[in-house]
Amino acid sequence: MDIITFGEKQEGNEYIWRPAVYCLMFNNQKDRIAIIQTSDGKYFLPGGGIENNETHEDCLKRESLEEMGMDIKIGEFIGCARRYFYSTNEYKHYLSEGYFYLCEEGRQISKPIEEDHFLKWIEPIQAIENLFHEHQSWAVTEVLKQI
Template identity: 70%
Template sequence: MAVITFGQKEDAKQYIKRPAVYCLMFNKQKDRIAIIKTGDGKYFLPGGGIENNETHEGCIKREALEEMGMEIELGHFIGCAQRYFFSTNEYKCYLSEGYFYLCEMGKQVSEPTVWVEPIRAVENLFHEHQIWAVHEALKLI
């Protein structure tokens, strides 16, 4: 599996590898995509770090409930991409290794999900590898 890499690795720095699973989920009309807006105004795809021995499916289902209040079904695997970056919140260097999946909406069990046009997601997402995944998902729908 070829992995696309974003960001620049600086030789003098130690990077913490952080595998994560992300959801690309479109509404029924396929004209909006689910995103998460953090308290500091940054935009991300729903998903996050794999905990302990979680499977990809277990991770994304847990994250979807936590972030969107929604049960989801894991769909087509889009691909893997990674990004070198410095976290200004944690003051650490990370290699975010993202696994991206198309997902289907399930039952909404709490707070509603934020939906935006894919172009707005591309313009606002914080991580380049998440922008890449949106472009790849658009090819599949």
């Protein structure tokens, strides 16, 4: 399987492979998409790194609870894309391998656990232009072709 890759692998740097799962969740009118804004102003799709032997579903359920306090319904697989990047928070080089799923909003279970993560509903074009990771912007573009 050919996986689209963003960013460039720079010689001499050791990259940490980080598989992650993200949800693409739209409101009922399909004119707004859920994003997570962190306290430093960056935009991300809801989701994150797979821990231990989690399945994609387990990871998405855990991450949506942590970031949004919400249960979600996981739907269609959209695709996989990678991004080479340097984390200025952790001072490490990563190869993020993102798996993207179309999801539906579920019920609110609790307040988000991650206090520096804020759920925002924005126009998809705004998400494409402002998401921190290029492979996440790619996933929004891909899902817009399908809905």
